[in-house]
Amino acid sequence: MKTNGATPGIERLAASGMAALEVDDLRFAYPDGTPSLRGVSFRVAPGEKVALVGPNGAGKSTLLLNLNGILRAHGGTVRVFGEELSERSAPLIRARVGLLFSNPDDQLFSATVLEDVAYGPLHMGLPEDEVLARSREALRAVGMAGFEDRVPHRLSLGQKRRVAIATVLSMGTPILALDEPTASLDPRSRRELIELLDRLPLTILVATHDLGMVSDVLPRTILMDAGLAIADGQSRLILNDAVTLGAHGLEPLSAHGHPHA
Amino acid sequence: MSALAGFLDRYQERESLLHRLDARAKLPAALGFIVAVTFTREGEWLTLALLFAPIPLLVALSRLGAALVLRRSLLALPFVATAIPLVFTRPGDPVFELPLTGWTASAEGIRAVATIMARAWIAVLTAVILVATTPAVELLRALRSLRVPALLISTISFAYRYLYVVGDEAQRMIRARDSRSATIPGARAGRSVAWRAGVAGRMVGSLFVRSLERSERVYAAMQARGYHGELRFLHNPPLPRTDLALGAALVAYGALVQAAAYLR
Amino acid sequence: MTPSFATGIAAGAGLAPGPALHIPDGFVSAPVAAAGWVATVAVVALSVRVANRRLEERAVPLMGVMAAFIFAAQMMNFPVAGGTSGHLLGGALAVVLLGPWAAIVVMTAVVGLQALLFQDGGLAALGANVLNMGIVTIAVGWAVYRIPRLVARDSRPVLLGAAFVAGWISVEAGAIATAFMLALSGTSPLNVVLPAMVGVHALIGIGEGLITAAAIAFVLSTRPDLIPGAAPTRA
Known part of the structure; x- marks a missing residue:
């Protein structure tokens, strides 16, 4: 997948030591006063694949919505390739951080698959031939080539999720943040989606309860609870720490076996 | 919880006399009082003052706090723009001239706009207090007693x-x-309004x-x-007489103030 | 003074955030408010009866969820320019999708909820507001949507064109009705408020027409069986 010209190549950035994503003391509360993020900090290097795990209500989805300015943090900073997120920079940041929402029907609002994948690049003001080329390429990358003229609501959930990923890939965003991408998928669709995430040469952040997926393709894990990052480290260490996991409403993989071994 | 609830819900949980009052008494009382306020004629300052008088009492009884009620009562403010032209179009004694335009404001015009604003404000305050002290489901249930x-x-x-x-x-x-509505440097984002x-x-x-x-x-x-x-x-419990009496008292007060104004 | 200046001020109300046709209490006089209630009660009572007969048992779940849909559809904004955004009123959309009787009940529920729970529009003025936004927009939208289809055969372009014009004109009609109520109440001089309301809502109406037509286009391509007059085949 080609990233757009405005974004420096991943390899060069990795060498320069610049973070793809830098979150510092991020705080957020909903209008009724419920705090959702209470000071979260972490750094993601270009090309890294990171899991966000934690119980329902831990703040994972809220964190993702803060990464490209859909929600505005009340404190702390988010930097994307060095650029600080603000009211003014949010539209630029959205060309770099693609968000994938857990219900693909929320994302797919067009009458055909191709139209929807074309929305992002069209909005950015790219010429039509490039929009079409990017959209076709994105659909090919997710294994949905040939579905261009299909109606989204006639696709299976797994197909919708992959098309939704294509709608973000077509924008050429170097960072992909996904909310529960494997929820409610049948085993084969789940496997296909996991392999797709493994293949994509992007910086990836996944909020999930699917610890099997984490151990397969996401080498690093951030464990969240009650708006705080509790632990941050190698997935294989955190996923086997039954005491910590249990204290935050999760079960170690070994407890329920590896469902797709 | 619905993510929207935090943005939309107007009910404020408190322990107060107004919160305890039955919605079947409160809704008709608020409606009746607002109707009474609507009858106020231009320049009836005493009537407006008398109609405003119960509001601070209701705010105190509700324990909502004046700040919350005031903030919410500003909701109807933008609509005032539709009335402002009256200041200049109503013929009458000139008061001031708007610089550079040559338009003169009349005393009658100012009086009319001030009356409209005061009427609207008292009515909105009443509605704000009603909605902040009554859960939405009870308001909906109260509609049944209004024969909807x-x-x-x-x-x-x-x-x-x-x-x-x-x-x-x-x-x-x-x-x-x-x-997905992103901008990249060097390109005009967003295409057309259409x-x-x-x-x-x-x-x-x-x-x-x-x-x-x-x-x-x-x-x-x-x-x-x-x-x-x-x-x-489900069958509704009987409406307590004291609640009914309190609601009726508010409406009777509004009607009395207006009757005095019209008979004077 | 020239009407243009005052028209500009009054137009400001239309550009304020939130739906601009919701009249708060105090802006309509008691006789106008009373007349609004009488007309509204009569039309809504008839609509409830006809809608109930046509939809039978499905009436409540269908119209209730549809009212929630119109409420939510009004949130679907799109950026226009300079930080302002356009959004839908929904009367024409409701009438195209549901027919006039159910649409009136649905819009009454929407406008009623907004006044009762969210203080969008007054309580004593509710009769007038339902009349403007729930009855006038629907009656006019329905008439406008029907006219081109009396002379031309139903086809996608005819349906979409009719939906666009119905959306546009229905908002203008609601704005004109609102302007007359304010003028009759002595709240706003007619020669000022009428051009202001018509002018602002000419623009808002174009947005309404575009959204209405685009929404119908989407339904035509995905569930044409839901649009009366469209080919009964499914995509």
Whole structure:
């Protein structure tokens, strides 16, 4: 997948030591006063694949919505390739951080698959031939080539999720943040989606309860609870720490076996 | 909890006399008082002052705090713009001239606009206090005692219930769209207004199809529980006399103030 | 003074955030408010009866969820320019999708909920507001949507064109009705408020027409069976 010209190549950035994503003391509360993020900090290097795990209500989805300015943090900073997120920079940041929402029907609002994948690049003001080329390429990358003229609501959930990923890939965003991408998928669709995430040469952040997926393709894990990052480290260490996991409403993989071994 | 609830809900949980009053007394009382306020004629300052008098008392009784009530009462303010031209168009004694324009404001015009604003403000304050002290479901239940047709009440209650479900769906769609509405340096983003309106329209169309399918599922679930087109309500407990008396007192006060004003 | 200046001020109300046609209490006089209630009660009572007969048992779940849908559809904004955004009123959309009787009940529920729970529009003025936004917009939208289809065969372009014009004109009609109520109440001089309301809502109406037509286009391509007059085949 080609990233757009405005974004420096991943390899060069990795060498320069610049973070793809830098979150510092991020705080957020909903209008009724419920705090959702209470000071979260972490750094993601270009090309890294990171899991966000934690119980329902831990703040994972809220964190993702803060990464490209859909929600505005009340404190702390988010930097994307060095650029600080603000009211003014949010539209630029959205060309770099693609968000994938857990219900693909929320994302797919067009009458055909191709139209929807074309929305992002069209909005950015790219010429039509490039929009079409990017959209076709994105659909090919997710294994949905040939579905261009299909109606989204006639696709299976797994197909919708992959098309939704294509709608973000077509924008050429170097960072992909996904909310529960494997929820409610049948085993084969789940496997296909996991392999797709493994293949994509992007910086990836996944909020999930699917610890099997984490151990397969996401080498690093951030464990969240009650708006705080509790632990941050190698997935294989955190996923086997039954005491910590249990204290935050999760079960170690070994407890329920590896469902797709 | 619905993500929208934090943005939309107007009810404020408190322990107060006004909170305890039955909605079947409060809603007609607020409505009657607002109607009385509507009758105020231009320049009746004493009447307006007398009609405003119960408001601070109600705020104190409700324990909502003056700041919250004041802040919410400003909601209707933008609409004042429709009345402002009266200041200049109503003929009468000139008061001042707007610099550079040559338009003169008349005393009669200012009086008319001030009356409209005062009337609107007292009415909005009353409604704000009612809604902040009464849970939405009780307000809807109170509609039944106002003889609103049962089918309409049921429709409104359903609308209220599914507002949060469909509204959340709409909000997630808006977020997903905005998240893909990016700008890159050197290109003009967003295309045309018509294109953006078309995108919003497709989202509305998609929301309609999903809502219609949802209504079919809701109907099926109702049938599964024995629904045959007849709506049954739990029987309401009797309305306490003291609540009724307190509500009637507010309306009687408003009517009395107006009667005095019109007979004078 | 020239009407243009005052028209500009009054137009400001239309550009304020939130739906601009919701009249708060105090802006309509007691006789106008009373007349609004009488007309509204009569029309809504009839609509409830007809809608109930046509939809039978499905009436409540269908119209209730549809009212929630119109409420939510009004949130679907699109950026226009300079930080302002356009959004839908929904009367024409409701009438195209549901027919006039159910649409009136649905819009009554929407406008009623907004006044009762969210203080969008007054309580004593509710009769007038339902009349403007729930009855006038629907009656006019329905008439406008029907006219081109009396002379031309139903086809996608005809339906979409009719939906666009119905959306546009229905908002203008609601704005004109609102302007007359304010003028009759002595709240706003007619020669100022009428051009202001018509002018602002000419623009808002175009947005309404575009969204209405785009929404119908989406339904035509995905569930044509839901649009009366469209080919009954499914995509």
